[in-house]
Amino acid sequence: MKKLVAYYSRAGQNHTPNGLQVLEKGNTEVVAEMIAKHIDCDVFKIDLITPYSDDYKECVGQAIADWKGGVRPAIHEFKFDIKDYDVVYLGYPNYCGTMPMPVWTFLESQDLEGMHIRPFCTHEGSGLANSIEDLNKLCPNSIIEEPFDVKGSETNNAENKVVEWLNK
Numbered sequence: 001m002k003k004l005v006a007y008y009s010r011a012g013q014n015h016t017p018n019g020l021q022v023l024e025k026g027n028t029e030v031v032a033e034m035i036a037k038h039i040d041c042d043v044f045k046i047d048l049i050t051p052y053s054d055d056y057k058e059c060v061g062q063a064i065a066d067w068k069g070g071v072r073p074a075i076h077e078f079k080f081d082i083k084d085y086d087v088v089y090l091g092y093p094n095y096c097g098t099m100p101m102p103v104w105t106f107l108e109s110q111d112l113e114g115m116h117i118r119p120f121c122t123h124e125g126s127g128l129a130n131s132i133e134d135l136n137k138l139c140p141n142s143i144i145e146e147p148f149d150v151k152g153s154e155t156n157n158a159e160n161k162v163v164e165w166l167n168k
């Protein structure tokens with residue numbers, strides 16, 4: 001079983017239990033690294049050509065505009081061949097109750113037919129929200145497995161839960 005971890009995550013200003021702080025590494029990236037530590041996989045970070053702002057408020061404005069407008073923002077080229085994989089661990093933060101639009105760009109640019117998708121999501125309270133429903137719509141011919149979600153501010157302590165999920 002060849003595995004890929006593909007995720008979107010944003011460093012910069014974000015909410016933490018201590019208020020707005022600048023994070024060196026995004027929460028979803030922390031989880032992606034935990035996954036990559038425990039399984040044999042390739043890793044691809046879904047990166048916007050024009051990144052959302054480091055400023056939290058500005059980022060929210062940009063992300064909402066893309067979501068409301070149904071925009072598929074341009075992302076950097078996928079450097080692997082998706083056909084090589086059996087399982088994709090798909091990571092994203094909850095943005096506006098679903099996946100960030102760059103993840104939609106990624107999913108629509110790849111043929112994931114027949115592939116197993118294991119979604120993992122970080123959020124600030126709304127959990128997976130509509131993301132699994134949207135994922136099913138975007139990838140109707142994939143096998144969407146049980147997702148994992150964790151509050152962004154709790155990711156650093158989530159390794160045991162991540163491993164538990166990986167072993168399911």
Ligand SMILES: Cc1cc2nc3c(=O)[nH]c(=O)nc-3n(C[C@H](O)[C@H](O)[C@H](O)COP(=O)(O)O)c2cc1C
Pocket residue numbers: 008009010011014015025026027028029059060061063064092093094095096097098122123124125126127151152153
């Ligand atoms: C543009 C934007 C929209 C967000 N929308 C939601 C939301 O609807 N529900 C929620 O629980 N958290 C929301 N959040 C919080 C993020 O999901 C959470 O901070 C996540 O851990 C960020 O992941 P990252 O650090 O990997 O980018 C939002 C954050 C941003 C920046």
